[in-house]
Amino acid sequence: MADAREVRARAGRLEIDGVPRLVMSGEIHYFRLNPAVWRERIRQARETGLDTVATYIPWIWHELPDGRVDLDGRTHPQRDLLGFLDLCAEEGMDVIARPGPFVMAELKNEGIPYRVRAEHPETHPLGWDGRPTPTRSLDYLAPAYLEAAKGWMDAVLPLLAERLASRGGPVIAVQLDNEVGMLDWVSNSPDLSELALGELAARDPEAARVARGGGAGTASELAVHRAIGLHARSRFAEYLQRLEGWARDAGIDGPLLVNVHGTGERRGRTFPVGVSQLAPAYRGRADVVAGSDFYLGDLTVQNAADLYLSNAILASVNGPEQPATSLEFEAGTGDYGEDLDHLSPPEAGALKTLLTVAQGNRAINYYLFAGGRNPEIEQPENDGTGAGRTGRIAFTGERHGFAAPIDPEGRSTPARDALEAVIGELREHEAVLAGGVEEHDELVYGFVADHYLTEYAHPDAAARREQVADLQEHRFGGAREALLRALVLGGWRFGAVDLQAAAVDDAAVASDEWARGVEVDLDPSAVVVLPTGRTLGAAVQTLLADHVLAGGRLVLAGRLPALDDDGTPCTILADALGLASAGIRRDGTTPETEYFPLVRFEGPLAGRAEVRVSSAQLLRAAGGSADGPSGGSADAPTVLARELGSGEAVAVLTRAGLGRALVIGGDLPVHLGTWRELLALLDVRPGLRIEAERAGVVATTVRAPDGSRLLVALNVAPYPLAPRLELDGRDLGTVTLPARGHALIPIP
Numbered sequence: 145m146a147d148a149r150e151v152r153a154r155a156g157r158l159e160i161d162g163v164p165r166l167v168m169s170g171e172i173h174y175f176r177l178n179p180a181v182w183r184e185r186i187r188q189a190r191e192t193g194l195d196t197v198a199t200y201i202p203w204i205w206h207e208l209p210d211g212r213v214d215l216d217g218r219t220h221p222q223r224d225l226l227g228f229l230d231l232c233a234e235e236g237m238d239v240i241a242r243p244g245p246f247v248m249a250e251l252k253n254e255g256i257p258y259r260v261r262a263e264h265p266e267t268h269p270l271g272w273d274g275r276p277t278p279t280r281s282l283d284y285l286a287p288a289y290l291e292a293a294k295g296w297m298d299a300v301l302p303l304l305a306e307r308l309a310s311r312g313g314p315v316i317a318v319q320l321d322n323e324v325g326m327l328d329w330v331s332n333s334p335d336l337s338e339l340a341l342g343e344l345a346a347r348d349p350e351a352a353r354v355a356r357g358g359g360a361g362t363a364s365e366l367a368v369h370r371a372i373g374l375h376a377r378s379r380f381a382e383y384l385q386r387l388e389g390w391a392r393d394a395g396i397d398g399p400l401l402v403n404v405h406g407t408g409e410r411r412g413r414t415f416p417v418g419v420s421q422l423a424p425a426y427r428g429r430a431d432v433v434a435g436s437d438f439y440l441g442d443l444t445v446q447n448a449a450d451l452y453l454s455n456a457i458l459a460s461v462n463g464p465e466q467p468a469t470s471l472e473f474e475a476g477t478g479d480y481g482e483d484l485d486h487l488s489p490p491e492a493g494a495l496k497t498l499l500t501v502a503q504g505n506r507a508i509n510y511y512l513f514a515g516g517r518n519p520e521i522e523q524p525e526n527d528g529t530g531a532g533r534t535g536r537i538a539f540t541g542e543r544h545g546f547a548a549p550i551d552p553e554g555r556s557t558p559a560r561d562a563l564e565a566v567i568g569e570l571r572e573h574e575a576v577l578a579g580g581v582e583e584h585d586e587l588v589y590g591f592v593a594d595h596y597l598t599e600y601a602h603p604d605a606a607a608r609r610e611q612v613a614d615l616q617e618h619r620f621g622g623a624r625e626a627l628l629r630a631l632v633l634g635g636w637r638f639g640a641v642d643l644q645a646a647a648v649d650d651a652a653v654a655s656d657e658w659a660r661g662v663e664v665d666l667d668p669s670a671v672v673v674l675p676t677g678r679t680l681g682a683a684v685q686t687l688l689a690d691h692v693l694a695g696g697r698l699v700l701a702g703r704l705p706a707l708d709d710d711g712t713p714c715t716i717l718a719d720a721l722g723l724a725s726a727g728i729r730r731d732g733t734t735p736e737t738e739y740f741p742l743v744r745f746e747g748p749l750a751g752r753a754e755v756r757v758s759s760a761q762l763l764r765a766a767g768g769s770a771d772g773p774s775g776g777s778a779d780a781p782t783v784l785a786r787e788l789g790s791g792e793a794v795a796v797l798t799r800a801g802l803g804r805a806l807v808i809g810g811d812l813p814v815h816l817g818t819w820r821e822l823l824a825l826l827d828v829r830p831g832l833r834i835e836a837e838r839a840g841v842v843a844t845t846v847r848a849p850d851g852s853r854l855l856v857a858l859n860v861a862p863y864p865l866a867p868r869l870e871l872d873g874r875d876l877g878t879v880t881l882p883a884r885g886h887a888l889i890p891i892p
């Protein structure tokens with residue numbers, strides 16, 4: 145054993161023996177590799193610049209049909225987990241252990257032994273209308289499942305504890321389960337088993353009574369769905385905190401990790417769903433750390449802002465001690481189906497890594513780093529993979545990880561070379577990146593967790609589906625994500641603020657499920673940016689109204705909030721801003737008519753070309769019309785743009801109390817100059833100016849505790865750019881960025 149080391153999550157950093165570190169990890173599945181090549185794969189990871197190996201530890205693989213558990217390879221050499229961990233230690237590599245119980249990883253039955261469901265069919269949840277959920281999920285709190293899971297964790301956790309860094313071993317962190325809540329979400333199947341309904345009844349008897357039908361067609365339809373979603377989150381939290389307790393009881397004294405899922409179709413728009421599901425389980429808990437699960441493919445002008453905002457939101461719900469990490473950070477070609485429907489260029493992994501680390505992520509686990517082969521399992525299943533034999537452990541065929549930087553045969557791909565190069569650059573600046581923080585302008589993105597309480601909708605619940613569609617259209621970065629891209633590609637550096645937690649009175653924090661464990665304050669000087677649909681909770685509306693009336697500034701984009709979360713009318717914010725809806729115009733074509741909303745700028749933006757929008761929230765001054773600066777009252781909103789077909793305002797600057805609000809009801813194009821002019825009306829300008837011939841540069845800055853600074857600039861465009869950079873009024877000159885290139889520039 146080596147010397148004992150202390151690994152802790154402190155002050156938003158990962159520290160090893162008190163020194164902030166960047167943990168750079170690669171996922172290698174020992175159970176998919178012949179032990180004869182374990183050392184070679186570990187060395188390939190180390191030679192790439194990684195310092196850590198991560199691996200799932202599949203329950204379904206280590207538990208034998210007779211119930212015995214093999215973790216030392218006595219029944220199969222690829223079950224020798226202890227030998228693999230010891231080999232990592234010999235090679236000077238740390239380990240992130242991921243023992244489940246659920247592991248997914250393309251394994252059959254999500255990595256759970258088949259016997260759990262066979263012996264305890266009641267553990268399989270019931271969903272809408274009492275029908276079994278269509279996935280291989282289990283009721284996390286079913287006593288039979290918990291008993292079985294406890295048996296597995298009792299077998300594996302003590303062995304991991306013996307090999308912790310604090311005892312001279314390689315294990316620096318242990319993950320709790322994997323992607324909790326994901327299966328229910330993607331299948332629109334809340335757990336409405338008798339156990340779950342009984343628990344819900346104790347909280348909300350009426351919601352429990354009509355839950356299986358989702359309250360469809362009743363006045364309580366939206367309230368019932370809200371109750372179901374909130375109850376699910378409380379159950380996820382109870383489950384993960386039970387696992388946390390088991391781990392601590394077993395002697396795991398280092399960081400415990402929670403994998404937050406949510407990206408899809410190479411976009412980040414749904415990532416905050418995972419945050420909203422799981423933050424109550426980990427926020428504010430000592431040495432419990434959230435990690436993102438990012439599958440974005442290439443990084444382009446389409447999704448670079450997705451990654452930026454996803455990182456900001458993940459950080460916004462953490463307690464002050466908790467760092468952000470990424471536990472599944474996509475690496476490789478992206479050709480997961482071996483059908484060449486997608487190929488990510490090698491530099492994609494480098495660009496995503498640089499932006500994520502610059503935003504304060506302290507650990508990156510490249511998934512999957514090395515491919516392998518799926519072994520056969522002893523328990524036959526009639527699932528198409530057996531054909532007279534036992535069948536393989538996973539559903540991907542024999543080879544697995546064919547898109548990884550190291551392919552199943554051990555050959556390096558171009559993705560590996562790109563990772564080696566970027567990790568080398570990160571190591572040169574590790575002191576700044578491991579201990580520093582991203583610098584921000586006055587802007588702060590407003591995160592509203594309940595905007596992402598949308599994973600469940602009963603098939604017959606029309607009002608619920610309408611609510612979800614409206615939220616999904618506007619909540620992430622505005623319609624078409626135009627607002628978000630304008631900020632990120634326009635040089636703005638910003639974090640996020642958890643508005644829902646900030647809206648909770650201090651005295652109520654202990655009883656508020658979302659905000660429990662943290663206290664969040666909204667900086668009175670902040671310029672809050674909030675894309676929203678018509679639904680915005682009364683508490684958040686009140687918070688924002690008070691913020692503006694007291695002298696704060698607000699950018700509100702999308703729809704004018706008109707409903708509380710349960711669907712009851714709520715215009716607290718609109719009333720405070722002195723605005724009312726004059727209707728909505730959308731584009732569309734039918735055999736009879738066509739309509740293409742066009743917006744004309746006026747007032748301070750007069751003279752700019754008219755622009756097309758896909759939809760427009762029409763705005764009027766409460767009790768009248770928004771007539772512009774000459775409308776008579778000193779407090780009348782200044783019209784900035786009108787929708788031509790109606791003649792109504794679609795963007796206004798309004799004063800309320802001591803503050804101001806910029807309200808934008810149309811998805812204006814990403815014309816960076818226009819957006820800078822709009823935000824300048826609130827006296828806020830980016831401290832980092834990017835002047836380039838075309839859009840495509842994403843840049844931010846990091847400041848270390850000693851005052852040293854680093855500028856990270858990425859070109860996510862398919863053409864070269866040579867932007868001129870100015871930071872805090874200081875001319876930094878021109879930097880040449882090849883297509884898909886980057887630069888790390890120390891700032892003296």
